[in-house]
Amino acid sequence: MMDNGLSTQAMYHSMGISPQVFAFGEKILAGLRQRFEEVDRIAEFNQAKVIDAMQKNRVNAACFAATTGYGYDDMGREVLEKVYAACFGTEAALVRPQITCGTHALAVALSANLLPGDELLSPVGRPYDTLEEVIGIRPSPCSLREYGVRYRQVDLLPDGSFDYDRIRAAIGEHTRLVTIQRSKGYQTRPSFSVAQIGELIAFIRSIKPSVICMVDNCYGEFVEAQEPSQVGADMIVGSLIKNPGGGLAPIGGYICGTEACIRRCAFRLSAPGLGQEVGANLGILPAFFQGFFSAPTVVASALKGAIFAAHVYERLGFRVVPGAAEGRHDIIQAVELGSREAMLAFCAGIQAAAPVDSYVRPEPWAMPGYDDEVVMAAGAFVQGSSIELSADGPIRPPFAVYFQGGLTWFHAKLGILMSLQKICDAGLISYEKLEDASVCG
Numbered sequence: 001m002m003d004n005g006l007s008t009q010a011m012y013h014s015m016g017i018s019p020q021v022f023a024f025g026e027k028i029l030a031g032l033r034q035r036f037e038e039v040d041r042i043a044e045f046n047q048a049k050v051i052d053a054m055q056k057n058r059v060n061a062a063c064f065a066a067t068t069g070y071g072y073d074d075m076g077r078e079v080l081e082k083v084y085a086a087c088f089g090t091e092a093a094l095v096r097p098q099i100t101c102g103t104h105a106l107a108v109a110l111s112a113n114l115l116p117g118d119e120l121l122s123p124v125g126r127p128y129d130t131l132e133e134v135i136g137i138r139p140s141p142c143s144l145r146e147y148g149v150r151y152r153q154v155d156l157l158p159d160g161s162f163d164y165d166r167i168r169a170a171i172g173e174h175t176r177l178v179t180i181q182r183s184k185g186y187q188t189r190p191s192f193s194v195a196q197i198g199e200l201i202a203f204i205r206s207i208k209p210s211v212i213c214m215v216d217n218c219y220g221e222f223v224e225a226q227e228p229s230q231v232g233a234d235m236i237v238g239s240l241i242k243n244p245g246g247g248l249a250p251i252g253g254y255i256c257g258t259e260a261c262i263r264r265c266a267f268r269l270s271a272p273g274l275g276q277e278v279g280a281n282l283g284i285l286p287a288f289f290q291g292f293f294s295a296p297t298v299v300a301s302a303l304k305g306a307i308f309a310a311h312v313y314e315r316l317g318f319r320v321v322p323g324a325a326e327g328r329h330d331i332i333q334a335v336e337l338g339s340r341e342a343m344l345a346f347c348a349g350i351q352a353a354a355p356v357d358s359y360v361r362p363e364p365w366a367m368p369g370y371d372d373e374v375v376m377a378a379g380a381f382v383q384g385s386s387i388e389l390s391a392d393g394p395i396r397p398p399f400a401v402y403f404q405g406g407l408t409w410f411h412a413k414l415g416i417l418m419s420l421q422k423i424c425d426a427g428l429i430s431y432e433k434l435e436d437a438s439v440c441g
């Protein structure tokens with residue numbers, strides 16, 4: 001019988017991975033055992049945290065029943081929200097399929113807790129693209145700006161740290177809510193650790209105790225052992241087709257936080273007076289419960305993929321953000337590939353390794369709201385799900401692809417090997433270079 005290593009290599013070979021690319025990957029992996037153990041330790045802790053929250057709230061088979069119509073007395077929905085609240089250490093939670101995506105969840109949290117005349121402050125620079133229209137930075141009907149909510153922003157210092165002096169100066173009589181984005185999103189700044197967010201919140205509170213601190217938690221859930229709600233955030237907000245849905249939730253968003261904030265969010269999402277009491281689950285709750293249960297290990301798989309990708313491409317001389325040796329605060333890995341051809345080859349590899357739509361080749365296209373063409377690779381079970389293995393980026397210097405997700409580590413590994421294979425196939429990296437890189441460093 002063949003030993004396992006050999007037959008896996010043969011399998012990969014039959015899928016198009018050359019022995020040279022495979023060997024290079026194994027070389028890199030040999031040095032990552034400790035990093036992966038760290039990731040697993042956090043996953044183990046978070047897995048226990050999720051199970052504990054489910055046990056304390058007595059999750060049982062009746063929680064998985066579908067409700068329709070108004071959805072009054074939806075026991076499963078109520079238990080699910082208690083599970084999220086218990087796990088993230090908050091008084092209350094709103095977890096709904098009626099929240100259509102992360103942007104929607106953020107828009108609900110903001111518009112529910114800001115009134116005309118209030119000021120919204122971002123102390124961490126520009127927010128995620130889609131929030132520009134929510135806030136009214138780019139004009140849009142129904143933006144917060146249209147409703148008389150003003151926006152202020154304090155940029156990060158050049159080294160990516162908080163500009164405390166200017167933050168202090170920006171907090172005034174009208175400052176009502178501070179929004180902190182944990183993940184860098186598609187920017188080049190670093191993502192923030194939960195500890196850093198805690199420090200920032202403590203600083204803001206020392207200046208104005210009544211201010212509401214909200215954290216855009218997208219891509220950050222379960223990367224660390226604590227969430228921002230456990231270091232002082234009044235609300236944390238995210239998407240269920242990212243980390244906390246565990247790849248199983250087909251839609252949805254969450255807001256966890258104080259009773260006072262969440263109550264207002266529920267009134268904004270449904271209607272004043274109705275709040276959290278309505279919202280049929282339509283049979284989706286098994287996926288929400290099971291996805292949340294799986295989320296810690298799914299996030300660990302995605303993190304291993306990100307760490308592997310960082311090491312592979314950094315060793316080959318590309319700039320990667322975060323750097324291979326740096327700590328992780330979200331699941332996103334940027335790789336600056338330096339050319340359009342390399343970007344297209346990388347994305348072709350991710351696509352070719354997918355379980356769904358593997359036979360299509362991603363083509364760059366002009367996306368609304370972007371100045372440059374964008375290329376995207378995704379072969380996902382859930383459309384647009386970025387906890388599943390995916391890569392994308394605008395085609396402009398420094399030709400960076402943003403790589404994220406992977407429901408299993410082995411799929412992430414295959415995707416990264418395939419990306420490198422396609423770059424080699426395109427003649428952009430030679431096998432000699434792989435050999436050289438695997439001996440040095």
Ligand SMILES: *Cc1c(COP(=O)(O)O)cnc(C)c1O
Pocket residue numbers: 101102103104128130181182183184185216218219239
């Ligand atoms: C994905 C994301 C959003 C928006 O979520 P959608 O589900 O795409 O609407 C907001 N903020 C950050 C940091 C994100 O990564």
